Amino acid sequence: MKHWIAFWNILLKDLRAYYLKPPNISWGLIFPLAWTGMFFIRSGSGLESTLSILPGVMAVSILFGTTSMLSVTVTFEKRNRSFDRLLLSPIPLWLLMLAKTSGAILFGILNAFVPVVMAALLTDLSAVNWSLVVPAVILISLASTFLGLFIAVSVSEVFEAQTFSNFFRFPMIFLCGLFMPVASLPVYLQPLSYLLPLTYGVDILHGAIRGQNHLAYPLSFGLIFLFCISLFLLSLRNIYRKWIL
Amino acid sequence: MTAITDSNQPVTPKAPIILVEGLAKSFGKVTALNGISFQVQPGELFGFLGPNGAGKTTAINILTGLARADAGTIRIDGQDCTRNPKAAQHLIGIVPDESNLYAELTGFDNLCFCAALYGMPKAERVDRAHELLKFFGLTEAGRRKFGGYSKGMKRKLTIAAGLIHRPRILFLDEPTTGIDVASARQIRQLIQDLHGSGTTIFLTTHYIEEAERLCDRIAFIVDGQIVLEDSVPHLLQPLQNKHVLLLYVLGADQQLASQMAEAFPGGQVEVAAKDQLRLEAETPIPLAPLVNFLAGRGREVTEARRPSHTLEDVFVRVTGLQVDMLKKEKEKSTGGGQ
Numbered sequence: 001m002k003h004w005i006a007f008w009n010i011l012l013k014d015l016r017a018y019y020l021k022p023p024n025i026s027w028g029l030i031f032p033l034a035w036t037g038m039f040f041i042r043s044g045s046g047l048e049s050t051l052s053i054l055p056g057v058m059a060v061s062i063l064f065g066t067t068s069m070l071s072v073t074v075t076f077e078k079r080n081r082s083f084d085r086l087l088l089s090p091i092p093l094w095l096l097m098l099a100k101t102s103g104a105i106l107f108g109i110l111n112a113f114v115p116v117v118m119a120a121l122l123t124d125l126s127a128v129n130w131s132l133v134v135p136a137v138i139l140i141s142l143a144s145t146f147l148g149l150f151i152a153v154s155v156s157e158v159f160e161a162q163t164f165s166n167f168f169r170f171p172m173i174f175l176c177g178l179f180m181p182v183a184s185l186p187v188y189l190q191p192l193s194y195l196l197p198l199t200y201g202v203d204i205l206h207g208a209i210r211g212q213n214h215l216a217y218p219l220s221f222g223l224i225f226l227f228c229i230s231l232f233l234l235s236l237r238n239i240y241r242k243w244i245l
Numbered sequence: 246m247t248a249i250t251d252s253n254q255p256v257t258p259k260a261p262i263i264l265v266e267g268l269a270k271s272f273g274k275v276t277a278l279n280g281i282s283f284q285v286q287p288g289e290l291f292g293f294l295g296p297n298g299a300g301k302t303t304a305i306n307i308l309t310g311l312a313r314a315d316a317g318t319i320r321i322d323g324q325d326c327t328r329n330p331k332a333a334q335h336l337i338g339i340v341p342d343e344s345n346l347y348a349e350l351t352g353f354d355n356l357c358f359c360a361a362l363y364g365m366p367k368a369e370r371v372d373r374a375h376e377l378l379k380f381f382g383l384t385e386a387g388r389r390k391f392g393g394y395s396k397g398m399k400r401k402l403t404i405a406a407g408l409i410h411r412p413r414i415l416f417l418d419e420p421t422t423g424i425d426v427a428s429a430r431q432i433r434q435l436i437q438d439l440h441g442s443g444t445t446i447f448l449t450t451h452y453i454e455e456a457e458r459l460c461d462r463i464a465f466i467v468d469g470q471i472v473l474e475d476s477v478p479h480l481l482q483p484l485q486n487k488h489v490l491l492l493y494v495l496g497a498d499q500q501l502a503s504q505m506a507e508a509f510p511g512g513q514v515e516v517a518a519k520d521q522l523r524l525e526a527e528t529p530i531p532l533a534p535l536v537n538f539l540a541g542r543g544r545e546v547t548e549a550r551r552p553s554h555t556l557e558d559v560f561v562r563v564t565g566l567q568v569d570m571l572k573k574e575k576e577k578s579t580g581g582g583q
Binding site: 001002003005006008009010013017080081082084085086087088089090091092244 | 309310311312313331334335339341343345346347348349350358359361362363364365366406
């Protein structure tokens, strides 16, 4: 019980101190809006292209939202030593890091539904399988957050976290089937796509929103879940090895 | 004074609350701690005294779980914390050398947040935060953001945060470094009050006079090794039979010191500083013959003093380090002083 009081308060503190600040709220709205507008204009087609764009915009909103925030909530706090206060409290490290990442996970989930609300104003979403969309969004948010955590604990400065994030984020836009199918990529790049967690999440979204998934749902769910666990455990190991010297 | 920590919890009589044996730590080729051993008794105010880079903060980091030891064992309140530092973290409060609270939260919110990290229920942490803000004279400031506090206020709130969960052991890392004289004095009084209420305190400092005034027992640490450890009276004991006289003589130099040493055998004479001779002997040193001796050589004694022995003398004697240089070095790095 005591640990969960700590968990809840770490999450609340982060929400108040970082996520509910006006710049972050506006960023969470403007970013998906910009992506939606950009791809809608680029597609050159009418409103019927909204559904084909939606999975990619949802995924990219989650990816950028979560990974950007982790460099602040983790790297910045480590840099100014306030993170030490958390490490000195009697909370297991895994629970502490789960608390520190929960805000980003929620932020990612909310970011994903901004383009959904916008799409609902433009087109008919009645055919969307929400029982697949919701768990897929949660898993994409988890995987992206833990990727952000992995990056955040690999560096010591906030700017390093931001630039190192881009090393992963921008290739993932093109490699993970967000706006072009993985099958349309050159053959030598396709194996790389399947090494990235977002590929599986986006494939589920393409299936749930417009019935065009390439992999079986259980396989995609299983693999993205495996990525989540691996990235989280790898991050814990890095914290233990690099931060508790 | 309100009891600020929970000193009524049962403590095994005479069992050390902190027991450290053979603690070693290296960073690459640099040895930070070289197999140090010491004990701290319950309710004791134990001082860890040494220059910058001696290993004080490394020792605190290992004891509190922020760093891992390469070798050695740590037991806190009987629990083996060598492999599992989390085992005793609920017993300890930590006040780091730099305030590490959240700039964007108010003083009150910072304290409530720190209390929540130890699993305190909401009503209890609110009461405790108000109690500590009042105790530290920060009731008004508690409504303001921590980022806007002065250095002294920041240090006080950081100490309050370290006490929020009523720890049995408080680690204070350089608590008065870099703050103004008035705040430093207040903090020293707080430390004495806490000690009086039964809290075990582990204090690191480079201010020797502070350690002498506050601590029950002191360990001198230099280059990762404890070179001397004892109670303050015991540390001073070897100097009790020494008689020291400081003479202020314009143009005093080594040649003059040598001449005096020849003329007055049975003691030591040295140039302690510019225009200052220091005489040390096993027997009382009469002043008149010295003044006459110097007058016969055309030198005038402008001032003479018989200083009492301090821990600083012991420190300099044991380590061979110059205390003033250490203070200046530290104050330069923290941008303040006392």
